[in-house]
Amino acid sequence: MSKLRILAALTVSTSLLVSGCSSTDEPSTVEPTTTTPSSGNIRTDDVQAALDALVDAGSVAAVAQVRDGEDSWSGAAGLVERGGTEAASADDPVRIASVTKAMVAAVVLQLVDEGKLELDQPVDELLPGLLPKPVTVRQLLDHTSGVPDYFTGFDSAEQIASRSADSITDDELISRALAMPWTSEPGSEFVYSNTNYVLLGRIVAALDGRTIGQSLQDRIFGPLQMTDSTYPTDSAIADDALHGYTLENGTYTDVTDYDASIWSSGAAVVSTVGDMNVFFKTLFDGTLIPQNLIDEMQVVTPSAYGLGLLLGGDACNPGSGELVFGNRGNGFGYRTYAFSSPDGQRQVSLAWTAAAPNPAADPLEQPATEALIAGLASTCPA
Numbered sequence: 001m002s003k004l005r006i007l008a009a010l011t012v013s014t015s016l017l018v019s020g021c022s023s024t025d026e027p028s029t030v031e032p033t034t035t036t037p038s039s040g041n042i043r044t045d046d047v048q049a050a051l052d053a054l055v056d057a058g059s060v061a062a063v064a065q066v067r068d069g070e071d072s073w074s075g076a077a078g079l080v081e082r083g084g085t086e087a088a089s090a091d092d093p094v095r096i097a098s099v100t101k102a103m104v105a106a107v108v109l110q111l112v113d114e115g116k117l118e119l120d121q122p123v124d125e126l127l128p129g130l131l132p133k134p135v136t137v138r139q140l141l142d143h144t145s146g147v148p149d150y151f152t153g154f155d156s157a158e159q160i161a162s163r164s165a166d167s168i169t170d171d172e173l174i175s176r177a178l179a180m181p182w183t184s185e186p187g188s189e190f191v192y193s194n195t196n197y198v199l200l201g202r203i204v205a206a207l208d209g210r211t212i213g214q215s216l217q218d219r220i221f222g223p224l225q226m227t228d229s230t231y232p233t234d235s236a237i238a239d240d241a242l243h244g245y246t247l248e249n250g251t252y253t254d255v256t257d258y259d260a261s262i263w264s265s266g267a268a269v270v271s272t273v274g275d276m277n278v279f280f281k282t283l284f285d286g287t288l289i290p291q292n293l294i295d296e297m298q299v300v301t302p303s304a305y306g307l308g309l310l311l312g313g314d315a316c317n318p319g320s321g322e323l324v325f326g327n328r329g330n331g332f333g334y335r336t337y338a339f340s341s342p343d344g345q346r347q348v349s350l351a352w353t354a355a356a357p358n359p360a361a362d363p364l365e366q367p368a369t370e371a372l373i374a375g376l377a378s379t380c381p382a
Contacts, residue, residue, distance in 0.1 A: 042066050042073045043378045050371035051077040057367045059352040060252070061088035061242050064371065065273040067281065067347045068379040074274065078353075081243040082252060093228050093241040093270050094351040095260075096336045097329025100269040101197050105141055105308025106283055107204055107215050109293045116207045119296065126203045130174070135186045137203065140196040141307040148180035149193035167234070167259050173198050190303035194266035201265025212265040220288070224278050229271040232260045237270055244333025247354040247364075255333035267331060273349035276338040280326055284344030298325050298342055312339060315376035324376065330359035337372045348375035
């Protein structure tokens with residue numbers, strides 16, 4: 001195994017709603033900035049160089065935070081907005097896309113811990129009559145349900161931009177998915193589907209007596225003091241957020257403002273690299289859920305996807321089989337990586353703000369992966 005190899009190319013299909021203008025001008029650049037110095041022994045030079053390289057490769061901004069126990073470092077390169085002069089900061093919010101799934105999975109597992117549901121409980125007992133096939137909660141969490149992905153069908157920046165102001169309900173998302181052919185029989189194979197997490201959001205609302213956004217706020221964002229994390233249901237995003245851009249054929253389209261209802265509970269959260277690290281630290285150190293449920297989340301499967309988590313090899317012990325767990329976000333205009341050691345001791349979160357409509361063909365994927373590797377390696381014992 002290489003220093004870090006994400007073992008599954010999990011991609012969110014390309015049907016976000018976006019808005020903005022297009023330009024083929026070369027992106028403006030500023031000298032990269034380091035937002036905070038290392039507070040300990042984290043080796044930061046390679047991480048900063050990797051952020052610079054990600055911007056040189058075409059991203060408008062790249063930001064990261066690395067944590068090792070109580071030590072931390074945050075770095076940034078590039079600009080808040082193309083054509084502007086304000087340097088990006090690791091404190092600036094971004095749309096984290098499918099890293100949201102790990103947070104929703106944590107809420108589901110809290111409900112399991114509270115005895116309100118079971119992982120292998122049929123969805124039909126929780127949402128009677130909604131699904132035509134027998135699916136369990138676990139199968140929604142690990143994408144083995146076979147439920148179609150409502151995102152299917154959008155594959156260009158032009159298609160995305162044409163839906164920029166649309167608002168859509170969860171019921172409409174589920175209906176759209178169920179009108180498609182099922183990808184497989186429940187439990188038979190891994191097929192990534194955002195609809196799984198829309199259904200989980202519905203289950204949380206039914207059992208917790210509040211929306212998934214409010215459950216995230218009350219159970220995770222508030223208690224962990226993740227003050228820069230929100231669950232928008234419209235186009236709102238913080239004024240100090242980094243601008244996101246689709247990048248297609250050399251054209252940058254600003255997609256910062258779009259109606260987030262299309263993401264629903266699979267990918268709607270806005271956060272920062274620092275808040276994502278706080279989440280994964282407290283998820284894996286036992287603060288949010290007990291160890292038996294952490295073990296359930298971190299199950300190693302052939303798909304490299306656990307319960308709301310993607311796994312990869314640890315850069316500190318290449319070839320050893322030791323793993324890191326987290327997730328990746330493939331959003332229009334925003335991409336994210338957030339990974340942690342299994343015990344919550346070490347975290348790296350990375351975000352960058354230019355993305356191809358098809359994440360599988362994103363030219364920035366390789367320099368971003370190298371940045372993630374550098375972040376994990378920066379915490380290895382000397």
